[in-house]
Amino acid sequence: MRETVKAAEAPSEPSGNSVNVQGGKRDSCKPSETAVAWIKRLVAFDTTSHKSNLDLIEDVKATLALLGFVFRITYDTTGRKANLLATLPSGDGRLTGGLCLSGHVDAVPVDGQPWSSSPFLPVIHDSRIYGRGTCDMKGFVGTAIAVAVAHHDKPRQAPLHLALSYDEEVGCLGAPAMVQDMIASGIVPDGCVVGEPTMMKVVSAHKGANVGRCRVEGLARHSSLAPQGINAIEFASRIIVHMQSMADEFARSGPFSDGFDVPFTTLQVGQIEGGIAVNTVPASCTFTFELRNLPSTSADAVFDRIREYARTEVLPPMRHRADGAADIVFERLAAAPALEPQEDSAFTRLVRAVTGDTAIRKVAYGTEAGIFSQAGIPTVVCGPGDIAQAHTADEYVELSQIARCEAVLSELAKRMCVRASEPLSSKETAS
Numbered sequence: 001m002r003e004t005v006k007a008a009e010a011p012s013e014p015s016g017n018s019v020n021v022q023g024g025k026r027d028s029c030k031p032s033e034t035a036v037a038w039i040k041r042l043v044a045f046d047t048t049s050h051k052s053n054l055d056l057i058e059d060v061k062a063t064l065a066l067l068g069f070v071f072r073i074t075y076d077t078t079g080r081k082a083n084l085l086a087t088l089p090s091g092d093g094r095l096t097g098g099l100c101l102s103g104h105v106d107a108v109p110v111d112g113q114p115w116s117s118s119p120f121l122p123v124i125h126d127s128r129i130y131g132r133g134t135c136d137m138k139g140f141v142g143t144a145i146a147v148a149v150a151h152h153d154k155p156r157q158a159p160l161h162l163a164l165s166y167d168e169e170v171g172c173l174g175a176p177a178m179v180q181d182m183i184a185s186g187i188v189p190d191g192c193v194v195g196e197p198t199m200m201k202v203v204s205a206h207k208g209a210n211v212g213r214c215r216v217e218g219l220a221r222h223s224s225l226a227p228q229g230i231n232a233i234e235f236a237s238r239i240i241v242h243m244q245s246m247a248d249e250f251a252r253s254g255p256f257s258d259g260f261d262v263p264f265t266t267l268q269v270g271q272i273e274g275g276i277a278v279n280t281v282p283a284s285c286t287f288t289f290e291l292r293n294l295p296s297t298s299a300d301a302v303f304d305r306i307r308e309y310a311r312t313e314v315l316p317p318m319r320h321r322a323d324g325a326a327d328i329v330f331e332r333l334a335a336a337p338a339l340e341p342q343e344d345s346a347f348t349r350l351v352r353a354v355t356g357d358t359a360i361r362k363v364a365y366g367t368e369a370g371i372f373s374q375a376g377i378p379t380v381v382c383g384p385g386d387i388a389q390a391h392t393a394d395e396y397v398e399l400s401q402i403a404r405c406e407a408v409l410s411e412l413a414k415r416m417c418v419r420a421s422e423p424l425s426s427k428e429t430a431s
């Protein structure tokens, strides 16, 4: 992006129905048939996170290959899941720059949820598309594919990228390899939209989402000989209490960031497992914890503090009793970086101009946006649907949201890919 984009003073949009540029002429309540067809097609693949997504990836790739897209695929270690970067090159064959539209194609399980219809047979009812992932986030991905397809035969000054990832729902595990591969191969988009459901509002900052697991190994004994054992649950609880005091410190002393629902870093233990019987000193205890850090707080530093406490305060008394047999092992299960606000970037200003949304919005949930942004790609979160519908039974997305998304993405593609050589001016960004 060139830096000639002026900060948009676009007025807030009252109806949320039309793109706030150039008069917003399309019938904005109705998405294209192509977008709806793609959403239905994607939902029909059961890509619950623990399953393979290769059928979906192959299906998308096979269609786009006929339209001149080029691909980079990165796999997980099992080879059962893949990220797909599909690029529509610029007219002169360039792959770097341009607009990137990104979404995950995995979805959360439907087990135990009372669905009124089959989650993988999408249906349209009451101007909504129902089905697993319609809101989070195959609604966006299908729309992004439709917009990209619509650009395959347009003259393009800059490329248009689709970046589809696996395993977002289990801790943003897929996207890092895709983004690393992009950067390593010299593909650096001018801006990226991660289309998690925001009701098409612009979210420019979010917390990091980090998951850690700690396994405390003690020594089993009959409970009548408790002092001869090493009680793993009791030593684990010392670490947990320390983490709780760290969380209290964040709440009390900050750092703070206005605009977040919870304006400080949070840390909590969400799962714990230990012991085999009440009359046995537990030899093992495992707990899983989550850190949601503000962009200004280093997740690594917080993890280091926890490890250091365990190493210096908890492990020595265990080892003293167990002649060195005891152990405490930490694992990092997920590390999705926070999204730093980039309000000054030309891309953020362009998205704000096109959506007409000038409000600063920060959210507590993590997304893959932090991964793109950390790699130097200006990124915002903006997608159709309400996060309240995500992960629920009878998940749906409003067709009007899909239409709005399609209009916004089309306008961004026009500005960044089709007309990229024209300097963007404030004149263009006014409605």
Ligand SMILES: [Zn+2]
Residues within 6 Å of the ligand: 104, 136, 137, 168, 196
């Ligand atoms: Zn999602």
